[in-house]
Amino acid sequence: MDLELRHLRTIRAIADAGSLTKAATALGLAQPALSAQLKRIERALGGELFERGRFGVRPTALGEFVLARARIVLPAVSGLQEEAERFNRVWQDQRGFRLGATHGPLLGGLVDRLAAAHPDRPVSTYTAWSERDIAGQVADARLDFALIGTCGASTPPENERLVWREVARDPVFVMLTTGHRLADTPEIELADLADEAWTDVPGDGCFGDCFTAACARAGFTPASVYETDTASCVHLVQVGRAVGLCRATFPPTAGIVTRPLAGAPLYWRHLLGWHPETYAHDTAAAVFAHARAAHAEAAARSESYSAWLAAPGTAAPGSAAEQHP
Known part of the structure; x- marks a missing residue:
């Protein structure tokens, strides 16, 4: 499986919620579906991203590494999309x-x-x-x-x-x-x-x-x-x-x-x-x-x-x- 932006958003949502149950609710998914998706992401990245415990989940060392990159990549992509849309509007207005x-x-x-x-x-x-x-x-x-x-x-x-x-x-x-x-x-x-x-x-x-x-x-x-x-x-x-x-x-x-x-x-x-x-x-x-x-x-x-x-x-x-x- 190739890593996609939606996978990074899923990892970030889990870390922000601190719980698979809360993250599933925020993402509009059933918890079993989110758990299965997380396992696929972890296999693609080569290791566990979160430790599961009685009080929820917390990032592993690999998880912290991936989260640090995700918090750079996701805003950058959102900014790129917004700038591209603004550019296109201006370009459409000026095009002959x-x-x-x-x-x-x-x-x-x-x-x-x-x-x-x-x-x-x-x-x-x-x-x-x-x-x-x-x-x-x-x-x-x-x-x-x-x-x-x-x-x-x-x-x-x-x-x-x-x-x-x-x-x-x-x-x-x-x-x-x-x-x-x-x-x-x-x-x-x-x-x-x-x-x-x-x-x-x-x-x-x-x-x-x-x-x-x-x-x-x-x-x-x-x-x-x-x-x-x-x-x-x-x-x-x-x-x-x-x-x-x-x-x-x-x-x-x-x-x-x-x-x-x-x-x-x-x-x-x-x-x-x-x-x-x-x-x-x-x-x-x-x-x-x-x-x-x-x-x-x-x-x-x-x-x-x-x-x-x-x-x-x-x-x-x-x-x-x-x-x-």
């Missing part, structure tokens, strides 16, 4: 937010809102094209939150280890140069863009396959698709080299208009994820509320999205339905 996100307009809005609401807590960010990379880092507690998107109703990565909540659900819009023949069209049929080259940002989800399937339903196969970073997508659209696929919240950009696709053949779910057994779980409700507010602000800045939302029969972005792991 570690956000991982794919490239999009919501990350900046969320950072701004968190920094304004918690000026004394640092906010750090990590961005990647891979939703799986970001979700994996949150699952391994290297990041606190994942702000990613999924195409349609597809399952987010690390779904068994993380809690996911839907921030919003947006239609996918198309970006056109302001000189494009359809730039003034309020809503564009996907088939009317059959002869165009396309550009969008990369990812490891199913968006590319969903886009190809939508084009097939519209009666064509995309001639070419340039997968590149956001700045390059914008440039290709501005110079008329391609039309771009974008989230409806894409911010106003010089030389570009964004327009909805008729029938909303593609949509994008913005998701916030965190590990249910980490510190992030305690702040998740507040972070989620900030993410929702950041999305609402981004949507309001887009004239085309605001017009689409205001159109008769158009549903507002999706509700914050929780995705259970």
Whole structure:
């Protein structure tokens, strides 16, 4: 048997009470159970700790030695526990937010809102094209939150280890140069863009396959698709080299208009994820509320999205339905 702190507390209680009967009462044990436990402790330490007599018990030389150490160790451990709890409370109050996100307009809005609401807590960010990379880092507690998107109703990565909540659900819009023949069209049929080259940002989800399937339903196969970073997508659209696929919240950009696709053949779910057994779980409700507010602000800045939302029969972005792991 390995000696444990509870054994030291038992030895101290017996010495303080001076009687196995009184010690058993103080410890909430039956006296036979306490006697049996003491014998096990004595075997582990190699000798008797107490002499039994008519008037109770008193420590042996070995017992005095063990008691002297116990009276040092037990207060030290109690002090350590109290200090650790105080440290953890302070650390929790000062700890910042570690956000991982794919490239999009919501990350900046969320950072701004968190920094304004918690000026004394640092906010750090990590961005990647891979939703799986970001979700994996949150699952391994290297990041606190994942702000990613999924195409349609597809399952987010690390779904068994993380809690996911839907921030919003947006239609996918198309970006056109302001000189494009359809730039003034309020809503564009996907088939009317059959002869165009396309550009969008990369990812490891199913968006590319969903886009190809939508084009097939519209009666064509995309001639070419340039997968590149956001700045390059914008440039290709501005110079008329391609039309771009974008989230409806894409911010106003010089030389570009964004327009909805008729029938909303593609949509994008913005998701916030965190590990249910980490510190992030305690702040998740507040972070989620900030993410929702950041999305609402981004949507309001887009004239085309605001017009689409205001159109008769158009549903507002999706509700914050929780995705259970």
